[in-house]
Amino acid sequence: MTDLTDLGVAAIRDGVAGGAFTALEVAEAFNANVAAAQGALNAFIVATPEAAIAAAKATDAKRAAGETLGAMAGVPIGMKDLFATKGVQTTAASAILEGFKPEYESTVSQKLWDAGCGMLGKLNLDQFAMGSSNETSAFGNVVSPWRKPGSNAPLAPGGSSGGSSAAIAARLCPAATGTDTGGSIRQPAAFTGISGIKPTYGRCSRWGVVAFASSLDQAGPMARDVTDCAIMLEAMAGFDPKDSTSLDLPVPNWTAALSADLKGKRVGIPREYRMDGMDEEIVALWEQGKAWLRDAGAEVIDISLPHTKYALPTYYIIAPAEASSNLARYDGVRYGLRDLPDGAGLQDMYAATRAAGFGPEVKRRILIGTYVLSAGFYDAYYTQAQKVRTLISRDFTDAFASCDVILAPTTPTAAFALGENSDDPLAMYLNDVFSVPASLAGLPAMSVPAGLSSEGLPLGLQLIGPAFDEQIVLNAGLAIEARAGFGARPEKWW
Amino acid sequence: MSVDTATVAKIASLARIKVTDQDLEAMVPELNGILAWVEQLGEVDVIGIEPMTAVIPNTLRLRDDVIDADPLTGGNRRDAVLANAPAAEHGFFGVPKVIE
Numbered sequence: 001m002t003d004l005t006d007l008g009v010a011a012i013r014d015g016v017a018g019g020a021f022t023a024l025e026v027a028e029a030f031n032a033n034v035a036a037a038q039g040a041l042n043a044f045i046v047a048t049p050e051a052a053i054a055a056a057k058a059t060d061a062k063r064a065a066g067e068t069l070g071a072m073a074g075v076p077i078g079m080k081d082l083f084a085t086k087g088v089q090t091t092a093a094s095a096i097l098e099g100f101k102p103e104y105e106s107t108v109s110q111k112l113w114d115a116g117c118g119m120l121g122k123l124n125l126d127q128f129a130m131g132s133s134n135e136t137s138a139f140g141n142v143v144s145p146w147r148k149p150g151s152n153a154p155l156a157p158g159g160s161s162g163g164s165s166a167a168i169a170a171r172l173c174p175a176a177t178g179t180d181t182g183g184s185i186r187q188p189a190a191f192t193g194i195s196g197i198k199p200t201y202g203r204c205s206r207w208g209v210v211a212f213a214s215s216l217d218q219a220g221p222m223a224r225d226v227t228d229c230a231i232m233l234e235a236m237a238g239f240d241p242k243d244s245t246s247l248d249l250p251v252p253n254w255t256a257a258l259s260a261d262l263k264g265k266r267v268g269i270p271r272e273y274r275m276d277g278m279d280e281e282i283v284a285l286w287e288q289g290k291a292w293l294r295d296a297g298a299e300v301i302d303i304s305l306p307h308t309k310y311a312l313p314t315y316y317i318i319a320p321a322e323a324s325s326n327l328a329r330y331d332g333v334r335y336g337l338r339d340l341p342d343g344a345g346l347q348d349m350y351a352a353t354r355a356a357g358f359g360p361e362v363k364r365r366i367l368i369g370t371y372v373l374s375a376g377f378y379d380a381y382y383t384q385a386q387k388v389r390t391l392i393s394r395d396f397t398d399a400f401a402s403c404d405v406i407l408a409p410t411t412p413t414a415a416f417a418l419g420e421n422s423d424d425p426l427a428m429y430l431n432d433v434f435s436v437p438a439s440l441a442g443l444p445a446m447s448v449p450a451g452l453s454s455e456g457l458p459l460g461l462q463l464i465g466p467a468f469d470e471q472i473v474l475n476a477g478l479a480i481e482a483r484a485g486f487g488a489r490p491e492k493w494w
Numbered sequence: 495m496s497v498d499t500a501t502v503a504k505i506a507s508l509a510r511i512k513v514t515d516q517d518l519e520a521m522v523p524e525l526n527g528i529l530a531w532v533e534q535l536g537e538v539d540v541i542g543i544e545p546m547t548a549v550i551p552n553t554l555r556l557r558d559d560v561i562d563a564d565p566l567t568g569g570n571r572r573d574a575v576l577a578n579a580p581a582a583e584h585g586f587f588g589v590p591k592v593i594e
Contacts, residue, residue, distance in 0.1 A: 100578055101577075101578065102578075103571075103574040103575075103577050103578070104566060104574075200550065201549050201550050202550050202552070215548075215549065241555070241557065241564075242564065242567060244554055244555065245548070245550075245552055247550065247552075248555075307538070309534075310534070310535055310538055313531060313532040313533075313534055313535050314535060316528065316531075316532055317532050317535070324509060328510075331510070332580060333579070333580070333587050333589055334575075334578070334579055334587060335578035335579060335580075336578070336580070337580070338580035338581065340590065344590060345590055345591075345592065346589055346590050346592050347510070348512075349589070349590055350510040351507075351510050351511060351512035352512050354509075354510055354511045354512070355511050355512035355513065358511065363511055363513075364521070364524060364525070364528075366509050366511065367502065367505050367506060367509060367511070367521065367525060368525060368528060368529075370505045370508050370509040371497065371501075371505050371525070371529075374505070374508065377495070380495070380536070381532065381535075383545050384535050384536065384538075384540065385532075385535060386545030386546045386547070387538075387540035387543045387544070387545045387546075388535055388538050388540065389545075389546040390543050390544060390545065390546040391538065391540070391543060393546060393549065425524060425527070425528065426527055426528065426531060440549070441549060442549030442550050467550055
């Protein structure tokens, strides 16, 4: 019999609907994998096996009663612990929120439950989604299920959605939610050999998602293939009056329009992404990607995104500035941790609470953000960055006048070892060099697995589309997926 | 521009984060490294460029002026609002005494 945990979203949904197996059997199989891997991978902060079982039983009962099943009925998923889940601890992987049990459900998670999903648990992440390796979590590192052949050295699953990426690659869940502020869906997807898409800014509601940088934060699905991502994105997206930047547009039927035929489409290759000293393996993979897309019928052309080199420094002004403002809410008064030293007044309580509750990277970003927004420096840093952001966005608008989709690497290297970059914030930031520009411009962007490095680790290719055109991103991703034939999976050691 | 220990202490105070002298010493070079790196933005010609306010053009919607239009975000939710407070007393958030 097939191992149910090898199945993806579409296969599980169709199998449950067709009666090949029950949703309960699926939930039990994934619950067992979650429990067995927790000690080694630490992908979950909280496991909720009973929630997965309850949702599965509801789906089975609906099917028995002949009721219409949701688009993801019977599919158990992992929920990044950045989404508020009613009655289930929601921490953003920070000690400052330990024990916080929301009284409400985020819009995105509610939509997934309404579509028939069950929750396997809350997935670990970088603290407040600030990081690229899942090493800033207050609940311990997530360990990638991937290893270099012949080595036991623990590798980073990427970040910030590192629990999501590790869990999907290790078959602890068929799909999971992610959030992407500067690459937090795409980079972990690339590191673990899975797919993930960040839709156009505003497609998925931010209501109930713990805020990091509100002008950049966008939720999206992570799964093992492009079709599963399309199905899940349809379930997650949609207008929400409770989010002031939610897009008031109908959700396209991306799944129905999936097509790997790119005839008549033009694929842009941004010359500025070809950087000095770039890893030759990444260059070769990129060349291979061009050949695959040509084979799918597309024309490949050179384009220019002149302000690419300024994207990362722009991001590292804007994101910390927004974070310093958003995280002002953690004050020890309304929810979360309170540290009240003997005899302390209100101001002392704030300062002690925030010192005890935030991790070093979060503090670093709050301080940078506070500095760049402070009187005398605001124009030199923040206003200048917002102007450069306009130029970066304009670069993309100009490029999309001559091409339909952009192909680029997702990351500059394959997964690095845990600890390798953690002492040097700048080295860690540089990991996001290819993912940040699309985030700053609010564009849909996806990573699909495309091959293995010489060391046997997954590498991803990234597709970036014009605003609102997730379809071309998914279609080009599908064209690569069909040709890459990426079937590699981590050898089970946990 | 670079920051010194006194400046970092001032920023930390503005951000309401208590830092030890030892942390301050460690943070100064880290923050200076990041600030020196972001300063390359100064070389970009931005004459006549408007700072970005929204990546996707959007207008701020106003909801209908109806009480409790959305029961979840409307009124009469006091107990839910206080449910996670570290110190809720008599239906209020409790804080240390602020008036002598």
